[in-house]
Amino acid sequence: MPVRATKRGDARTPLSGEYDVIVCGASFAGLAVARELSGSGARVLLLDRYEIGEKQTSACAAPTEFLENLGVAGAIRQTFSDLVIHRRQAHGGRETMKTYRWHLPWTFSTFDYREICALLKEQSPDVPFETAKVEGRTGETIRTDRGDLTAPLIVDGLGWPRYLSESGQRVTPPNARVSRGLEVHPDGSDSDLELWLDPKYVRAGYSWNFPAGDELRVGVGSFDPHDHVKRPTQELAADLGLPAERWQGNWIPHKMRKPTDGIVFFVGDSAGHCFPTTAEGIRPALYFGLACGRELRKVVEGRQTRAQALDRYAAFCDEHLYAFRWLLRVQNMVGRLNRYPAMDTALDIMDRQSFVTWSFNHYLNITPPDYVLDGPHGDRFRTPLAAPVAVAA
Ligand SMILES: Cc1cc2nc3c(=O)[nH]c(=O)nc-3n(C[C@H](O)[C@H](O)[C@H](O)COP(=O)(O)OP(=O)(O)OC[C@H]3O[C@@H](n4cnc5c(N)ncnc54)[C@H](O)[C@@H]3O)c2cc1C
Numbered sequence: 597m598p599v600r601a602t603k604r605g606d607a608r609t610p611l612s613g614e615y616d617v618i619v620c621g622a623s624f625a626g627l628a629v630a631r632e633l634s635g636s637g638a639r640v641l642l643l644d645r646y647e648i649g650e651k652q653t654s655a656c657a658a659p660t661e662f663l664e665n666l667g668v669a670g671a672i673r674q675t676f677s678d679l680v681i682h683r684r685q686a687h688g689g690r691e692t693m694k695t696y697r698w699h700l701p702w703t704f705s706t707f708d709y710r711e712i713c714a715l716l717k718e719q720s721p722d723v724p725f726e727t728a729k730v731e732g733r734t735g736e737t738i739r740t741d742r743g744d745l746t747a748p749l750i751v752d753g754l755g756w757p758r759y760l761s762e763s764g765q766r767v768t769p770p771n772a773r774v775s776r777g778l779e780v781h782p783d784g785s786d787s788d789l790e791l792w793l794d795p796k797y798v799r800a801g802y803s804w805n806f807p808a809g810d811e812l813r814v815g816v817g818s819f820d821p822h823d824h825v826k827r828p829t830q831e832l833a834a835d836l837g838l839p840a841e842r843w844q845g846n847w848i849p850h851k852m853r854k855p856t857d858g859i860v861f862f863v864g865d866s867a868g869h870c871f872p873t874t875a876e877g878i879r880p881a882l883y884f885g886l887a888c889g890r891e892l893r894k895v896v897e898g899r900q901t902r903a904q905a906l907d908r909y910a911a912f913c914d915e916h917l918y919a920f921r922w923l924l925r926v927q928n929m930v931g932r933l934n935r936y937p938a939m940d941t942a943l944d945i946m947d948r949q950s951f952v953t954w955s956f957n958h959y960l961n962i963t964p965p966d967y968v969l970d971g972p973h974g975d976r977f978r979t980p981l982a983a984p985v986a987v988a989a
Pocket of ligand 1: 622623643644654657730755776779815845870877881
């Protein structure tokens with residue numbers, strides 16, 4: 597679990613300077629941008645209020661192939677080829693639990709946050725990192741608690757709040773298009789990646805147990821930000837016979853936002869790059885981070901202007917709007933049906949291998965793993981997992 601490592605007191609020396617690119621936020625989105633700029637010769641600075649990998653923000657599950665192509669498979673803790681879904685059904689006043697096991701056409705892996713961040717950062721050794729709290733922006737100047745920094749190219753990878761927006765687009769939950777998620781990380785092991793579509797825990801949303809080697813990540817997500825998730829998370833942990841300890845949670849955007857605003861590039865949660873329905877935000881944060889980094893690289897190498905990069909990045913994000921809107925429709929439907937028998941019928945209809953294969957392949961290809969290999973580093977970092985895949989007993 598995270599141990600606070602952020603510099604304090606005297607170690608927090610003043611910071612100033614001019615850069616070509618300032619990447620604010622050193623989690624999935626920011627680290628992906630930095631990776632694509634590495635080797636360009638540009639003066640890039642990466643900032644975060646915490647040390648890299650210090651503060652885990654998710655259950656850390658993503659499609660294995662994406663992680664392999666990115667060269668971070670070394671952080672994987674466990675890999676799953678099936679998704680197990682538990683559904684509480686009420687018929688004739690009697691409640692039963694029905695379990696579906698869907699065999700996926702590709703695998704999902706859980707990983708260690710600190711390790712994946714370290715592996716990603718190793719791919720941009722020429723990009724300096726500083727711990728500083730970003731407090732705002734005026735034009736090309738970023739204000740931090742350690743001083744002001746300037747750059748013509750600025751990336752906001754600071755997560756859902758959209759700190760660096762200039763046109764009043766800051767996100768203010770619960771009155772915003774966000775979901776909320778909370779989880780506990782007790783010690784333990786399990787062999788299945790499990791979801792619960794059980795209104796006992798959450799009215800509009802779902803619950804999960806993601807095993808990661810010797811740790812379980814057990815939590816509840818609500819599509820409605822007004823619904824609290826602490827009590828249901830405690831309840832789910834208790835039902836699984838687990839202690840509710842080592843908490844982490846956050847708001848999760850479920851609507852794509854403008855990917856640029858003024859001169860700022862927004863990437864990951866700050867741009868709403870998190871899939872509705874599944875709340876899978878890591879893969880899109882990495883994917884759009886790579887896209888943004890590639891556009892910025894062309895600017896620092898003199899191959900396009902900042903205005904062209906802003907336009908091209910925005911157009912690239914917009915190409916994915918259709919899929920995000922579809923997933924939002926599915927999320928709204930699940931939210932509405934979850935308490936009713938219609939959800940049982942929907943799951944029964946989906947419970948066919950042909951449907952599972954078709955739908956999950958479509959889902960993967962919204963942000964396809966091959967995209968990783970198209971960039972300036974090609975397949976240089978690729979680390980395929982050794983077969984057979986290890987799972988906990
Ligand atoms: C409980 C929960 C479980 C989840 N599980 C999964 C999952 O299993 N798989 C999945 O794909 N997605 C999951 N998600 C969603 C996923 O965590 C996010 O979509 C993803 O982390 C977005 O990455 P990001 O880099 O855009 O932002 P973040 O990971 O939120 O990173 C933002 C970075 O900015 C830094 N920062 C913030 N403010 C400042 C500031 N003012 N100054 C300096 N630095 C700052 C932070 O320290 C952080 O490093 C989950 C979310 C939650 C809440």
